[in-house]
Amino acid sequence: MAFLETHDTNKNFNEIERNRAQVRFWLYGVCLLVILMVVVGGATRLTDSGLSITEWKPIHGAIPPLNTAEWLEEFEKYKQIPEYKEINEGMSLDEFKAIFWWEWAHRLLGRFIGFFFFIPLVFFWLRGKLENHLKMPLIGLLGLGGLQGFIGWWMVSSGLVHRVDVSQYRLAVHLVLACIIFAIALWIARGLAPHSERCERSFLRWQAGLVCFLILFQIYLGALVAGLDAGLAFNDWPLMDDAIVPDRLFTLEPWWKNLFENPKTVQFIHRCNAYLLFVVIILHGFSTISAMPKSVHAKRALLMMWLAVFQVIVGVITLVLQVPLYWALMHQFLAMILFGFALAHWRGMLGSYERDYKMVFGRQV
Numbered sequence: 001m002a003f004l005e006t007h008d009t010n011k012n013f014n015e016i017e018r019n020r021a022q023v024r025f026w027l028y029g030v031c032l033l034v035i036l037m038v039v040v041g042g043a044t045r046l047t048d049s050g051l052s053i054t055e056w057k058p059i060h061g062a063i064p065p066l067n068t069a070e071w072l073e074e075f076e077k078y079k080q081i082p083e084y085k086e087i088n089e090g091m092s093l094d095e096f097k098a099i100f101w102w103e104w105a106h107r108l109l110g111r112f113i114g115f116f117f118f119i120p121l122v123f124f125w126l127r128g129k130l131e132n133h134l135k136m137p138l139i140g141l142l143g144l145g146g147l148q149g150f151i152g153w154w155m156v157s158s159g160l161v162h163r164v165d166v167s168q169y170r171l172a173v174h175l176v177l178a179c180i181i182f183a184i185a186l187w188i189a190r191g192l193a194p195h196s197e198r199c200e201r202s203f204l205r206w207q208a209g210l211v212c213f214l215i216l217f218q219i220y221l222g223a224l225v226a227g228l229d230a231g232l233a234f235n236d237w238p239l240m241d242d243a244i245v246p247d248r249l250f251t252l253e254p255w256w257k258n259l260f261e262n263p264k265t266v267q268f269i270h271r272c273n274a275y276l277l278f279v280v281i282i283l284h285g286f287s288t289i290s291a292m293p294k295s296v297h298a299k300r301a302l303l304m305m306w307l308a309v310f311q312v313i314v315g316v317i318t319l320v321l322q323v324p325l326y327w328a329l330m331h332q333f334l335a336m337i338l339f340g341f342a343l344a345h346w347r348g349m350l351g352s353y354e355r356d357y358k359m360v361f362g363r364q365v
Contacts, residue, residue, distance in 0.1 A: 016131075016355050017194070019124075019129040019130075019131075020192040020193075021192075022124070022129060023124055023129060023130065023134070023189075023192055024189045024192040024193055026120045026124070027185045027186070027188055027189035027192075028186075028189055029116065030113065030116065030117055030185045031182055031185050031186050031189070031340065033109070033112070033113045033116060034113065034178060034181060034182040034185070034336075035182070035333065035336045035337070035340070036109065037106070037109050037110060037113060037178065038175070038178055038179075038182075038332060038333075038336055039329055039332060039333050039336075040102070040105060040106045040109055041106055041174075041175070041178075042226070042328065042329055042332040043102055043325065043329055044102045044103055044106045045171070045226055045227075046226075046323070046325050046328055046329070047098075047099060047102055047325070048083075048087075048099065048165075049098075049099035049100070049101075049102035049103045050103055050106075050155075050156060050159070050165075050166060051078075051081060051083050051103075051156065051159045051160065051165070051166070052078055052096065052099040052100040052102070052103045053074070053100065053103045053104065053107070053156075054077045054078060054080070054081055054160055055077070056153040056156070056157075058111075058149065061107060062107075062108060062111055064100075064101075064104050065100075071093060071096075071097065072093070074096075074100065075093055075096050078096060081159070081160050081161075082159075082160075082161070082162065082163060082164050083159065083164045083165065086164050087164055107152075110148070110149060110152065113145065114145055114146075114149070117141070117142060117145060118142065121138055121142065131353070131355075133353065134188065137184065137188060138188070140184075141181065141184050141185060141188075144177065144180065144181050144184070145181060147177070148174070148177050148178060148181060151170070151173060151174050151177055152174055154170060155167065155170035155171055155173070155174045158170050165227070166227065167227070168223070168224050168226075168227025168228050168260065168261075169227075169260065171223050171224075171226065171227040172220050172223035172224055172227065174223075175219060175220070175222075175223040176216070176219065176220050176223070179216055179219055179336075179339065182336070182339070182340065183212075183216075183339070183343055186340055186343050186344065186347075187343060187347055190343070190344050190347035190348060191347060191350075191352060191353040192352070192353060193348075193352065194352060195348055195351050195352050197295060197296065197297075197351075198349065198350065198351035199292070199295075199297050199348075199349035199350075201291055201292070203287075204284070204287060204288055204291060204292075204297070204349065205346070205349045205350070207280070207283070207284040207287060207288075208284065208342070208345055208346035208349055209346055210280060210284075211277070211280055211281055211284055211304075211342045211345075211346070212339070212342045212343055212346055214273065214276065214277040214280060215277060215335070215338060215339045215342055216339065217273060218270070218273050218274060218277055218335070219335055219336075219339065221266065221269060221270040221273055222270060222332070222335065224260060224266045224270075225263075225266055225267055225270050228261070228263040228266055229263065230263035230264070230266050230267040230270075231267065231318070231319060231322075231323045231328075232322060232323055233263060233264070233267070234246070234264060234267055235319055235320055235321075235322050236320070237316050237319055237320055240267070240268060240271065241264070245268075246264060246268060248264060249262070249264060249265045249268060250262075250265065274312070274315065277308070278308055278312055281304060281305055281308045281342075282305055282308070284301060284304075285301040285302055285304065285305040288301035289301060289302060296348070297345070297348065297349055300341075300344070300345045300348065301345065303341070304338070304341055304342060304345055307334070307337065307338050307341055308338065310334065311331070311334045311335065311338055314327065314330055314331050314334055315331050318330075318331045
């Protein structure tokens, strides 16, 4: 009897682990697609392509122009907005196509991510492969994905009437929500992964969480920098405008507007938070290595330190070269990789989710 009970327990354990592995790798795929989405969105911003499609057609918009007449129709719509009239007047149809394809690819990828999330979610749910504690978080994640589509159009619409670009506020909301979706998916996936040990030192877990928050805040600041084209000015380093603390940081009234609308102030804050983030990552790395020298947590903390060093180097190169496209995209890509690694590190310190033995392929065990 004891042998049969042990055999059943092992069988149930193995089934749960197989279910978890399938769900985990699906969510890893979602995370990779979100990273790609962020990079393509960055390219759309850097190539000034984001306003090339002036309508929001969630279904019909998946089909691009198929003939010359349809291309001319899209081009005429673009000619009605301020960006064309004040910046791109006289551009050719071929030049318009170049910016159109970036924005179209960005929107198409968003649609694909929606299907990539929704269809497996239904499959796993109906097959009983989802533990009960995962269902509502995944439904919430699906809802955030739908909200993100609306936020994307809300962002684009800000540049169609009175501006020649999108609002930096809305751009920041759009990017941060993408990061939150990425973070939730990765957090759930890492909770489903087997972990060798839980970190019992609360101060290390607190530090790991602080690193994640500071990275997310840095990405938010990066969105403001991008929205204001602040990276195209003050390209000296380590000084900024020939000073450690440049002057004229608070020239707008009221003063708080400088934190969001003054390119010089926004870039300076972005730099300062980068220095703070780098110091916190280094301190956390040494703290973890000192407290748990042979643990997997220490190895992850050491690798995160090296990722931070690499990101700082790429960030400085991007700045001093005045934000060339490929360096800027590398900087954005590495920001997402560092954020994901920091999240995985933090989640790994908490150990795996408790296994739900009451649900194995949808039946009581």
